[in-house]
Amino acid sequence: MNILIMGGPGAGKGTMSAKIVEKFNVNHISTGDIFRSEIGNGTELGLEAKSYMDKGLLVPDELVNNMVKSYLDKLEDKKNGFLLDGYPRTLEQAKAFDALAGDGALSIDKVIAMDIPFDVLAGRITGRRLCKECGEIYHLQSKPPMVEGKCDVCGGDLYQRKDDTVESLTVRLDEYSKQTAPVLDYYEQKGIVARINADQPIENVWSDVLKALED
Template identity: 50%
Template sequence: MNLFIMGAPGSGKGTFSSRLKDQYQIDHISTGDIFRKNIKENTALGQEAKTYMDKGLLVPDELVNKMVLDTLRNLPADSKGYLLDGYPRTLEQAKAFDEMTKGTPQEVETVLYLDVPNEVLNKRILGRRTCPNCGEIYNIYFKPTKVENVCDHCQTELTYRADDNEESLAVRLGEYDRATRPVIEHYQDQNKVVLVDANRDFEAIWTDISANLNS
């Protein structure tokens, strides 16, 4: 089972990636993990990527594609498939990946697209609060604390990410619309997209996902 999981920031990719990995025993891979592994192991691809990252530049698509494909080709022999999170980010990456993997065991089979309205994404992200002590996550709109801005479990004052603000979120969603939506359309043309209404409770979304994959 080879999957891409896609969706805007706040759509729940991390949450459902974890469940998919456990349920189907597939390898969960993110581009961030791939970069860190290659740089840590000082591979030729990692060294090349680091030259761009050290300059604050984006790693070119061609190099990202090579790193992803190299990772997939080196999965354990008993691997039951992969779940790629955060890739492909652009139509160019998607087309290149298709070309490199067509007819091989690495070819993607299904693209899970978690669809959430922008107004809900705004509340999910801007309302997010985290306990720095125990790690519990809250949301002022959907999961508020009993005492404002104080963790229910350890009574520690909550924090929020500096980039969880309206200006930053508008940029992130704008970039998503510009770069990633064409990728969804690309795979819809191949009948590989499973559209998931992710503006529901967890179990309803999971039931939808698993029913589609099991069929």
């Protein structure tokens, strides 16, 4: 099964993605992880992507398309399918991916759309903290670390991303809405979109996601 998960920043895509990968044993293709790796290694592509991300803007289609295609080409085991997380974000990307996939093993079977109100997103985003060492995610209200500023898993320092502010969130959501609304429309016309209420306990969200994928 090939799955695409969509939703604004802070909608819970990361949590649901991890559960989907564990349950269905699919390859997790996250453009966020790919970009963080490139940025961390200081590559030319990574630095170019960082200049957009620091402003809360979406990375241009050509950069993203090239990275995803390269990753898919390197995948050795495609039999269980994959989970696309953070791509495609624009109509152009969606059409480019469909052209790449055709009717074969890469075509998308189901789109999970995470819906959540802005005020809930704002609370989630501004309280989010990440571990510099292992990437574990915390939240000051809903999932605080046992020791302030330290990761429970590895003891690494926690930090707040530069774009985890209400101001940056507003820019990111505006960009997200303008760019991705046509993508959802595109896939809804194909009849493969399942809209999920992400403003509920994680267990309930997961139950809804599971029903959509097993339907």
